[in-house]
Amino acid sequence: MHNIVKSSCILSGDAFKKSDYFCSMLEDKNPQRTSLEELGEFGLIDHLTKHFEIKHKSTVKGIGDDAAVLSSRSKQIVVTTDLLIEHVHFDLSYVPLKHLGYKSVMVNLSDVYAMNAQATQITISIAVSNRFPLEAIEELYSGIDTAARTYGIDVIGGDTTSSTTGLIISITAIGEVNEEDVVYRNGAQPNDLLVVTGDIGAAYMGLQVLEREKEVFKVNPGNQPDLEPYTYIIERQLKPEARKDIIELLQKLEVKPTSMIDISDGLSSEIIHLCKQSNVGVELYENKIPLDPQVISTCEEFNVDSTTIALNGGEDYELLMTISQEDFPKIKANPDLTVIGFITDKDRGMHLITRGEQAIPIIAKGWNAMKNEE
């Protein structure tokens, strides 16, 4: 695979070698090309899955039978699934396959953590066209494997097939949680605090930078982009992390959120989900929304409003939750948790309170997959 992002490495992350982040668009990183026909379907599955280790006691049987077998006698099980399609959800001209594998897992784990559950297993299905050599699929699986190891997940099954066009990845993630610990979207109560983890808007701005560089590359393939000022936002786009740490933190702090959702489509879209399902209203404070300085500077450079980006950008994979006010002292000092608003009665509606103290109705302009195509 060729990659647009051509630069000395500027991204951190122990799980990946520096050279993995940016490979040259001109230089072929994978001179060895083993065609998928040589292996056949079963050969490919064996080849790709033989390295996956089983870590959880609850995994009775992983890959290799008609179905995986799990055992989870004392806990509830959560199940979530996502489908990622080339040209719709990712562009291989600037997304390295290893990162794509890693991110595909994160997208699903994020949904498990949003239930206040621990992720335990995943299944991976991929469809690839013959334009991908084996080495490319190995890169993808290497990212999946890194994600599984880092997050302590067993890969327990999947399907590998051919596609007539691009790459398709379907992942189902499974987790477990004590019955009394599950957090749904529908438990927010008036006067609860609205809390977000980390910072938001960065993944979207990272994508804007990558898209811009792709256009520049088309016109001038010899151009060497300087991505140094965008390190953080590009990493947020290419290698997001699901917030397993937050689930552990909440447990340690003895805080059970009243409702929780992961931020995949954008803050405003997720706030609307929480409020509608909980039958409540909300006041969101513009000046409280946590933004990384790189988001602010890149928004200025692109001449877009950073609040709009934070509200509608998407792909942050942070957690949005509501907590009871009596839990506020427990989270107060924590840099990972920011109070950005509070829950009201439903009839007060859903509003953004701007820096100028105007109340603007919150509407969902989140990324809508249905509009993104020809």
Next chain:
Amino acid sequence: MHNIVKSSCILSGDAFKKSDYFCSMLEDKNPQRTSLEELGEFGLIDHLTKHFEIKHKSTVKGIGDDAAVLSSRSKQIVVTTDLLIEHVHFDLSYVPLKHLGYKSVMVNLSDVYAMNAQATQITISIAVSNRFPLEAIEELYSGIDTAARTYGIDVIGGDTTSSTTGLIISITAIGEVNEEDVVYRNGAQPNDLLVVTGDIGAAYMGLQVLEREKEVFKVNPGNQPDLEPYTYIIERQLKPEARKDIIELLQKLEVKPTSMIDISDGLSSEIIHLCKQSNVGVELYENKIPLDPQVISTCEEFNVDSTTIALNGGEDYELLMTISQEDFPKIKANPDLTVIGFITDKDRGMHLITRGEQAIPIIAKGWNAMKNEE
């Protein structure tokens, strides 16, 4: 959707209206076309999923949160997943969308039953391009819904997104089973009997007939094919049934197979899987392989060997199992269960014993998705 198969209805099946089976290629069955953009992603998900009922006590939370929540305290859980891609796994010129939805569920349930488990839940992810109007997706979901109702399955989640080309369906099926009842592929013992359910080869020959009619149609669109002689084999291709009944039958007969697998890729391929994982050999008797008379007559018409089709055809979704000889009296009189061979020591190898009493090594020529494309 237009459909090649233009005929009076000749297929049975209470779950489907007769007119659903064959719709004309010339006549548009769906004059109403609601574009997917009008609904948006969340609107589409709501619209498609609002009718799904929850039947199982183990489904604590279905569609509508970040993940579904299941509870299954006394049983083990089985999980399996499959990816179906347009132009690779199905051809919409002769597969009605309702049937495709139904079959997609069957393909997955079959894997659950092959573990001797009861299927309880599924997640459905689909990717569609804008060439599909809402009404087409409704047809697909109507088949999924019919399958779920008929087999007593809860639809608990999924993902709906856009595709730049064709239709993609990813289903994950979940089932439950008492720990002592799980049947793996690796338990076959020398002297066990090799048993197959139903009859095989029909789905493949049904596909050959449909493919032939498609070619005829291209040359002469006015031609009205007579599909009466192929009713059974076409139904086996378009609307297979997973063998839930066999799992119930085995329980009633108090027979626990020593190993089991579902027949998706062809009898020879599945026999090889069972024998390799169980570390045994096999003798398979050609004259015992159950074939429907329509398979035999259609094979004659197409001038192909019916044993070759039975061994390599695929998509039968029958169950292949081994049982201890002492269980033979319990299954002897049952028309659904046919003894087709017996298990030997590994060093005796895997052989087909022909009608002429020749021993021919069994090799996998099963349908291989990796070879089926440009």
